[in-house]
């Protein structure tokens with residue numbers, strides 16, 4: 119591209135510009151329509167397509183951030199190059215700062231060009247669309263930094279089947295995270311864990327590095343509903359509270375297919391070697407399953423419990439749909455709300471209390 123100023127009006131140059139303009143416009147529309155289509159899928163579709171679109175929005179945001187960063191760097195480079203030319207006195211007519219057009223020289227599409235007195239800009243609309251699309255696509259990347267997070271948009275009243283269970287503990291527990299809203303439940307950003315609970319017991323949030331100091335550690339977990347065990351694993355070591363390395367997210371876990379709905383409960387972060395059930399077993403309410411530990415991605419001993427449509431033993435979490443999970447209370451089924459308050463730099467659970475299950479536990 120070594121054309122001189124004012125010498126770009128030949129047929130070949132015109133064609134090239136038209137083609138380039140079309141390419142920019144096409145790229146611009148694609149960049150804008152892709153995130154728009156994904157958001158539409160999240161809100162208008164239900165089930166797995168909506169769940170998948172939700173994760174794709176986040177994957178696309180990372181790509182968009184990368185492209186925005188590259189585009190910004192390219193612009194900055196062009197501007198600095200133009201300024202350098204100006205300073206050197208070789209860019210007398212390149213007085214227009216900003217990006218795009220920084221010079222009237224030929225070059226990559228989008229720059230200003232002079233044809234007689236007429237200034238042509240190649241692909242200006244396309245570039246504007248592209249910039250708008252990239253910004254629309256990029257902002258969910260902030261969620262990864264904990265900024266502007268939002269709940270996966272699903273309404274518990276319109277999502278089914280819901281499950282209502284008893285407490286999986288024979289002692290009182292406290293909901294660390296739980297409920298329908300982001301304020302009380304950080305899980306809501308993940309569609310598969312949309313109505314998940316993290317259950318703890320006093321003392322909790324104490325900042326101790328000894329597992330035994332936590333009230334919930336080693337507490338027996340009972341089947342909160344009748345169903346069939348589809349997977350039970352307890353070979354992973356429990357780690358000290360605050361330590362982050364773990365082989366898997368769930369750690370030692372049990373997946374239970376509920377008799378009533380055919381949907382699944384996930385019990386995570388159980389104690390190594392504590393499980394009393396195995397895959398294929400049918401369990402009634404109150405049957406001891408295992409004990410609470412601190413395996414997998416867990417900052418302190420707790421039971422993570424959630425309800426989902428797909429069999430977690432066979433289905434990737436990115437195509438799994440979380441379902442509402444309620445507990446039986448004195449005045450009917452309810453969804454206890456969690457809460458975590460930071461005290462002395464520690465995350466202290468301050469959510470609703472869950473009354474113990476008082477039924478007779480069946481001894482295996």
Ligand SMILES: [Zn+2]
Nearest residue numbers: 314315316422
């Ligand atoms: Zn959890």
